Amino acid sequence: MLEIKDLHATVGGTEILKGLHLVVEPGEVHAIMGPNGSGKSTLSYVLAGREGYDVTGGRIIYNGEDLTNLEPEERAAKGIFLAFQYPVEIPGVPNSTFLNEALNAVRRYRGEEEMDKIEFIKMLRAKTKELSMSDEMLKRAVNVGFSGGEKKRNEVLQMAILEPTLAILDETDSGLDIDALKIVADGVNALRSPERSSLVITHYQRLLDYIVPDKVHILAKGRIQHTGGKELAHELEAKGYADFVGEAA
Amino acid sequence: MSILPFIEGEPIAGRQLIGQDLAWLTTRRQAGIERFQKTGLPTQKLESWKYTRLRPLDDTRYLPVDAGGTDISIDTVPSVGDVAARLVFVNGRLRADLSDISELPEGVRFDTLENVLAEDPLWVEANMGSVAKDADQAMLALNDAMMDSGFVLHVQKGKALTKPVEVVFIGGLTDQAIAYFPRNLIVLEEASQATLVKHHVGHGRAEYFANSVSEIAVGDAANFKHYKVQAESIHAAHVATVHTRIGRDANYEGFGLSIGGLLSRTETNITLAGQGANAGLHGAYMMRGNEHCDNTSYIDMAVPNTTCNQVFKGVLDDASRGVFQGKIHVARDAQKADGRMLNKTLLLSNDAEIDSKPELEIYADDVQCAHGMTTGQLDTTALFYLRSRGIPEALARNMLVQSFLGDALEEISDENVREVFLDRVVHWLPAHCFLAGEWKESA
Numbered sequence: 001m002l003e004i005k006d007l008h009a010t011v012g013g014t015e016i017l018k019g020l021h022l023v024v025e026p027g028e029v030h031a032i033m034g035p036n037g038s039g040k041s042t043l044s045y046v047l048a049g050r051e052g053y054d055v056t057g058g059r060i061i062y063n064g065e066d067l068t069n070l071e072p073e074e075r076a077a078k079g080i081f082l083a084f085q086y087p088v089e090i091p092g093v094p095n096s097t098f099l100n101e102a103l104n105a106v107r108r109y110r111g112e113e114e115m116d117k118i119e120f121i122k123m124l125r126a127k128t129k130e131l132s133m134s135d136e137m138l139k140r141a142v143n144v145g146f147s148g149g150e151k152k153r154n155e156v157l158q159m160a161i162l163e164p165t166l167a168i169l170d171e172t173d174s175g176l177d178i179d180a181l182k183i184v185a186d187g188v189n190a191l192r193s194p195e196r197s198s199l200v201i202t203h204y205q206r207l208l209d210y211i212v213p214d215k216v217h218i219l220a221k222g223r224i225q226h227t228g229g230k231e232l233a234h235e236l237e238a239k240g241y242a243d244f245v246g247e248a249a
Numbered sequence: 250m251s252i253l254p255f256i257e258g259e260p261i262a263g264r265q266l267i268g269q270d271l272a273w274l275t276t277r278r279q280a281g282i283e284r285f286q287k288t289g290l291p292t293q294k295l296e297s298w299k300y301t302r303l304r305p306l307d308d309t310r311y312l313p314v315d316a317g318g319t320d321i322s323i324d325t326v327p328s329v330g331d332v333a334a335r336l337v338f339v340n341g342r343l344r345a346d347l348s349d350i351s352e353l354p355e356g357v358r359f360d361t362l363e364n365v366l367a368e369d370p371l372w373v374e375a376n377m378g379s380v381a382k383d384a385d386q387a388m389l390a391l392n393d394a395m396m397d398s399g400f401v402l403h404v405q406k407g408k409a410l411t412k413p414v415e416v417v418f419i420g421g422l423t424d425q426a427i428a429y430f431p432r433n434l435i436v437l438e439e440a441s442q443a444t445l446v447k448h449h450v451g452h453g454r455a456e457y458f459a460n461s462v463s464e465i466a467v468g469d470a471a472n473f474k475h476y477k478v479q480a481e482s483i484h485a486a487h488v489a490t491v492h493t494r495i496g497r498d499a500n501y502e503g504f505g506l507s508i509g510g511l512l513s514r515t516e517t518n519i520t521l522a523g524q525g526a527n528a529g530l531h532g533a534y535m536m537r538g539n540e541h542c543d544n545t546s547y548i549d550m551a552v553p554n555t556t557c558n559q560v561f562k563g564v565l566d567d568a569s570r571g572v573f574q575g576k577i578h579v580a581r582d583a584q585k586a587d588g589r590m591l592n593k594t595l596l597l598s599n600d601a602e603i604d605s606k607p608e609l610e611i612y613a614d615d616v617q618c619a620h621g622m623t624t625g626q627l628d629t630t631a632l633f634y635l636r637s638r639g640i641p642e643a644l645a646r647n648m649l650v651q652s653f654l655g656d657a658l659e660e661i662s663d664e665n666v667r668e669v670f671l672d673r674v675v676h677w678l679p680a681h682c683f684l685a686g687e688w689k690e691s692a
Contacts, residue, residue: 076639101644
C-alpha cells in the first residue's frame with residue numbers, strides 16, 4: 001500500500017533524504033530507527049506533505065496513487081496521519097471543535113456525510129475514556145496547558161477519531177513516562193487491523209516492546225541502511241548504530 | 250480659502266443647527282471654530298498623529314447633513330439583540346422609526362442630544378466640556394463647532410441599567426459626500442451601572458466623514474461598559490475622540506472592534522481620577538485592502554491606587570495599515586499604580602504594515618507597569634498541524650486568525666456582546682466556513 005521509491009528530499013536546499021526505498025504492506029507495522037540527523041523526522045514530514053520539505057526525486061505511491069503533489073489536507077483525507085513529535089498548541093480553539101472540524105473536513109473530502117453533532121460527542125466521549133483522558137481536555141484549547149503526556153495522548157485521540165490507514169508516529173515516545181507510554185501504545189494497537197499500517201519512528205527500542213513491529217529499518221544518511229525483524233531493535237539497543245551504519249554515528 | 254476647506258459652504262452661518270437658540274452653545278461653537286483655525290487639521294508633525302493622515306479630507310468636499318440625505322428604507326440594523334433602548338442615526342440624522350427609547354427604567358435618560366438640549370439645556374451646559382477639555386485637539390474643536398447629532402446617556406445615582414442601550418450610526422446612503430459630527434455625553438452618577446453598545450456601519454457608495462466626540466464621566470463606584478464596532482464602508486473616514494474620567498472605586502471597560510473604514514481613528518483619553526479606579530481599554534482590528542486603522546490612547550493614572558489594562562490585537566491583510574499608540578502616564582504621587590499594555594499584530598501579507606508605539610511615562614516610584622508589543626505572521630507549524638488533520642488551508646488560516654484574536658475578545662465581559670463581536674470577526678474572514686456556533690462554546 002505504501003511504496004517509496006528512490007526518494008530524494010531537500011530542506012532549505014540541503015538534501016536530507018538520498019534515495020530512500022521502503023515498502024509497507026497493509027496491516028504491517030514498520031519501525032524506523034536511526035541516529036539523530038539521519039532524516040527520520042524529514043521522512044515523516046515529507047510523507048505528510050509539509051511545506052518546505054521538497055521532493056526532488058523519486059516517488060511516494062500510496063494505494064496506487066502518487067502523493068508527491070498532494071496538499072497535506074488531501075493526504076489526510078486519503079488516510080495518512082502524522083502524530084507529531086511536538087504537538088502544536090492552538091489557543092482559543094477548543095479541542096472538541098478542532099476534532100469535529102477535522103473529522104468533518106475529511107468526511108466532506110471523501111464525499112461522506114458530516115457526522116451529526118450529538119453522535120460525534122458520544123463517539124468522542126467513548127474514545128476519550130479509552131485513552132484515560134478527562135472530558136476537561138476536550139473543552140480546553142488544543143494542547144494548551146497540556147502536559148507532555150497529555151499532548152501525546154491527544155495525538156492518539158485524533159488518530160482514533162480520524163481512523164487513518166497509515167499512521168506515522170514521529171518519536172511519539174519522547175518525553176513519556178512508562179504509564180503514558182502504555183496508554184499511547186494501547187491506543188495505537190487498538191487501531192491495528194489487516195487494512196491499517198503504521199510507521200513508528202523512534203530513537204529507542206522501548207516503545208517497540210509495546211507496539212511490536214513486523215519490520216525494523218535502520219535509517220542513516222538519508223537511506224535505509226539495514227532491515228530486519230523485531231529482534232533488530234534489541235540488537236541495536238545492545239550494540240548501537242555504528243555496526244549497522246558502517247561508522248560511529 | 251474657507252475655514253473648513255473640506256466642508257461645503259460656511260460651517261455655522263446660515264445653517265440650521267441643534268441648540269442654535271442657546272447662547273452658551275453658540276459661544277462654544279464659535280470658540281471651537283477659533284481653536285480649529287489655529288490648529289488646522291492635524292498633521293503628521295504632531296506626535297499623536299505621526300502615523301495617520303486624514304488623506305480623504307484632502308480632495309473631498311463634504312456636505313453638512315442638514316443639506317443632504319433623504320430617508321432611505323433600511324432593512325437591517327445591527328444589534329446585540331436584547332436591549333433596553335436603541336437610537337438609530339442614518340446619514341447623521343435620527344431615524345425615529347428605527348429607534349425606541351420608550352421603555353427606559355426610572356433614573357435613566359437616554360435620548361438624542363438635540364432633545365436633551367431642548368428639554369434640559371442647563372444640564373447639558375453643566376456637563377458638556379467638563380471632561381473633554383483638551384484645547385489643542387483639532388478634532389474636538391471641530392466637533393465643538395459643528396456638532397449636529399449624537400446622544401445623551403445619563404444614569405442617576407445608584408441606578409442600574411440591566412440591559413445594554415444601543416446606538417447605531419449608519420452612513421454612506423447619500424448621493425453626495427456628507428460629513429456629520431455626533432456629540433455624545435455620557436454621565437454615570439455615583440454607584441450607577443450601564444452598558445452601551447455603539448455600531449458604526451456603512452452602506453452604499455457615498456463618501457462620508459464622521460467626526461464624533463464622546464465625553465464620559467464615570468462617577469464614584471460606578472460601573473460602565475462601553476463597546477463599539479466600527480464597520481464603516483470603504484468610502485468612510487471615521488474619526489472618534491473619547492474623553493473619559495473615572496472616579497473613586499469606579500470601573501470602566503471599553504472594547505473597540507474595528508473591521509471597516511477607509512480611514513479610521515479612535516483617540517481615547519482616560520483619567521483615573523479617584524483612588525481604586527480601574528480602566529480596561531481593549532480592542533481588535535481587522536483590516537484589508539488599503540484600509541487604515543489607528544488606535545491611539547492616553548491613560549493618566551493621576552492618583553494613587555489605580556489600575557489599568559490594555560490588550561489590542563489586530564490582523565492586517567493586503568496593503569492595509571494599523572497604528573497603535575498607547576501611553577500610560579503615572580503622576581508623581583500616584584503610588585501603587587498598576588498599568589499594563591499589550592499590542593499584538595498578525596500580518597497576513599508582506600505589504601501590510603503596523604506602527605506600534607506603547608509607552609510608559611512614570612513619575613511615581615512604587616508602581617507596577619509593563620508594556621509589550623509583537624508582530625508576526627501565521628505560524629507555519631500550526632498551519633501544517635491543522636492541515637495534516639484534514640482541515641483545508643483556508644479554514645485552517647481562519648482558525649488561526651480567530652485563535653489569535655480570541656484572547657482580546659475574552660476581555661469583553663458581557664457574554665452576549667462577546668458573541669456578537671465574535672460573529673463579526675467570523676464574518677470578516679474570507680469564506681467564513683468555520684462553525685461559529687461551535688466556536689462560541691469555548692467563550
